[in-house]
Amino acid sequence: MRSHSLQTLLAAVALIASGFASAEAPADFLARYEAEARQSTPGFSASAERGEKFFTSTHGGEWSCSTCHTKNPAARGKHANTGKAIEPMAPGANPERLASTRSVEKWFGRNCKDVLGRACTPGEKADVVAWLMTSPR
Template sequence: MKRHTLWILLAGTAVLAGGVARAAETPADFLARYQNEARQSAPGFSASAERGEKFFTTTHGGEWSCSTCHTKNPAARGKHANTGKAIEPMAPAANPERLASTRSVEKWFGRNCKDVLGRVCTPAEKADVVAWLMNSPR
């Protein structure tokens, strides 16, 4: 009985450890995920940092662009245009907390894309922005 209990405890610990390991995501994980999603509708898609920068700094027909609040330099602190609240840098090299959890990344893409575009961002747009943020210096 004791061996069986020990085995169950070890198996449970392994499952928990695996879950913890998967919870720590990297910018490269998000880039790969969004590229793969984009390739479902465009098989040859490859993320472009250049397109990501253009997307980030363009108003898309509205008053705001992503850079309105986040600045054109993703390594710099921004400020929300309405509230004046400080926004930490977007570039993972300048702010390791960026692009670190699905919950946070999806929350902010969802909210900010609706503010800037009036719709959700496509996987291709997300991949391009992530590629640009990953290539931004400190």
């Protein structure tokens, strides 16, 4: 009997874990980053307006996010140094965007350091995600 219960428990854990490996939705990232931002800023709520301003501003450096990704996140961009094509950032135009924790964290990690010289805060991430979610196709 115990063996059967253990097998059932292990099967349930595997089923739950498989859900975490599946694709996520943009709203999942927005909720996660808003919750993280509220830990240091109670009452924080993401703003698409702030996200657009953040995305298109240079933050004291030469580059903004829009330098490579364009000011229209539904359009294809091009890397400023390599010339490599970049698919649209808006999930409405590119369903592969904001679909996995691994790619989203890699994207924010690399690009925030390029544009800001530091990691983005959870609030900045929430604002950018909110803006990308409102962008037309």
